[in-house]
Amino acid sequence: MDTIWSKETLQESKPKYKAVVAMIRDQIASGGLTVGEKLPPVRELAWQLQITPGTVARAYTVLTDSGVLHAEVGRGTFVSDPSTTIDKEAGDPPLNLIEIDAVHHNSGGDINTVNLFSPHLPNGGQAKLIRHLLGAIAQDPPSGIMHYPSRRSARPAREAMAKWLHGAPIGQIDPDDIVLSHGGQNAILLVFQTILRGRRPVVFVEELAYPGFRRAAEILRADIVPINCDKDGIIPAALAAAAERHPEAQVLCTSPEVHSPTCGFTPMERRLALVDVARKADLQILEDDCYRMGRAEGEGYRQLAPERGWYVSSLSKSVTPALRIGCAIGPKGMSGALHRSAEHGFFGLATPMLDLTAALLSHPQLPDIMEASRLGVERYVKIAVNTLGGFDLRWRQDVPFVWLKLPQGWRASAFCQAAEKEGVQIRAAEEFAGRDAQSPHAVRMAVNGGVSLHSFEAAMERLRCLLDNPPEEIGV
Known part of the structure; x- marks a missing residue:
């Protein structure tokens, strides 16, 4: 041939x-x-x-x-x-068929571009289930469509969310403790609106952190202070020193189970040390648990410090980001204030979304669908590891992104530009750092289950080719 x-x-x-x-x-x-x-x-x-x-x-x-x-x-x-x-627009794949037609589902715009900015879950059957439930709700919405949402109308959805959160190590929760939100980002903003006081409150974040923490703090005119981290997360001594410099600080934001962007995990000994510092400095602790797909490996801060632990999660990384369904849970005694933040801001989720949340999160097929989607993520991560494993790659099989420290000769911004020319869109480490911070020469690459495994593998091959051939004019 x-x-x-x-x-x-x-x-x-x-x-x-x-x-x-x-x-x-x-x-x-x-x-x-x-x-x-x-x-x-x-x-x-x-x-x-x-x-x-x-x-x-x-x-x-x-x-x-x-x-x-x-x-x-x-x-x-x-x-x-x-x-x-096969006409892939004709219907959904069975649970064991995870690949999706990139022409219709690639979120990168150009069908020849693989967008790895944010995780895009493989379809394990959730699209078909959601379409079915939407159709049934449209015919006979349990909550009606002619009145404002209320705590009473949201009760079935909160009960379903409590069931969905079963097994999360966040202490005892009652459905009334749960405040439903428009995704995880909205949940973070609700917590800040409930906690922060004063003209210029201070928010502590990890030195590399989910950008949504900073955006929510900026909206509320809060100052953001990054805290130094190591492989186990926030360094307790660094947090204590920052608390002495900023006695006006009110909350520490962290992601102990799955740290974005580094795939890191905070072990229990470190969590307990951070709780001790938070109590001495009177800091609230906001835990973002949106990226975890599998079983939690440690106790959450709401369980470790029930008087100051706040918890947010969403369906975005385990079911779908399209619905914008999330939740926030505060310490005991703070549920009323948290509910008021939501009601004063947007009254509550739209009643059809409340009905969908209740039906979806309590549906008997959902656990199998989530497991199929998680297994699909594993397949993409395996391809990334097999292709790029010769480099300094950090990954976990049930986390929908990988973290790559670039070899000598590459800076993160230049590598991202070169990757985009090759049809692959990725995020530089600086997008997770403060504006004035020095960020490492590293990139985060998310799983995009909206493209075929072959397309994803080809994208990894193109990145490996770039990594093997750094431009001579770029220094260390």
């Missing part, structure tokens, strides 16, 4: 990946490539055509996403049979 690949046909073509796409299509049309025939590996074809592996990988991705080729993980890329092409 080597004779069908000609580098001469690429000489005048720009961009070259489109020329490779056209070459493969022409060979299939003329019979040079037949149904079921295996294409050369990416690096082998790149060598034959004297182009970069990223160019070939991008061409394979385009043809795979359009159904001309199909990929089998671990075996290679093959010519598809057009008579067996």
Whole structure:
């Protein structure tokens, strides 16, 4: 088959990946490539055509996403049979079929771009279930559609949320303790609105932290102070020193189970030490648990320090981000104030969303759907590790992103720009740091279950090619 690949046909073509796409299509049309025939590996074809592996990988991705080729993980890329092409818009995949058509679901805009900015869960059947529930609610909404939401109308949804949170180590909760929110970010803002006092309150965050903490604090005109961290999270001595410098500080924000962006975990000994500092400095502790997909490995701060522990979570990283369903839970005795923050801000979730929350979170199929989606994330993470594992990569199999410390020769901003030119969008470490902070030369890459496994693998290959070939003009 080597004779069908000609580098001469690429000489005048720009961009070259489109020329490779056209070459493969022409060979299939003329019979040079037949149904079921295996294409050369990416690096082998790149060598034959004297182009970069990223160019070939991008061409394979385009043809795979359009159904001309199909990929089998671990075996290679093959010519598809057009008579067996499935219309992926026709319905949802079964629970064990996680791949989704990138043409319709890639959130990157351009169908040839793989967007790895934010986690996009694989579809384990939740889309079909949500459509079914929405249809039933539209026909007969239990909460009605002609009045304001209320605590009473939200009671079934809060009960369902309490059931969904069963097993989270956050201490005893009652449905009345739960305040429903428009996603995790809204839950953080509700907690800040309930806690913060004074003209210029101070909020402590990890030196690399979920950007939503800073955005919520800025909205409320709070000053943000980063606290130094190590591999186990916030350093207790650094927190104590910051509390002495800023006696007006009121809350510490942290993500002990799954730290974004580093995939870190805070062990129990460290959590207990931080609680001790928080009590001495009279700090509230806000725990963001939105990224955890599996079982919690440690006790939450609301359980460790029930008088000052606040907890927020959402469905975004375990079911879907589209619904914007989240929750906030305060310490005992603070539920009334937290409810008032929500009611004074937006009255509560819309009644159809309350009905959907109640039906979805109590549905018997949801645990299996979530497990299928989690297993799908594992498959994407495995591809990232197999492709980039030779570099300084931090990952966990049930966390929908990986953290990569860049090798010498690459700065984070330059690497992100180079990756985007190759059709891969990723986040630089500086996006998780304060404006004036010095951030490491590292990037976060999220799982995008809205593209096929082959497309994701091709994106990882393009990144590996960049990592292997840093630009000479960029210093250490």
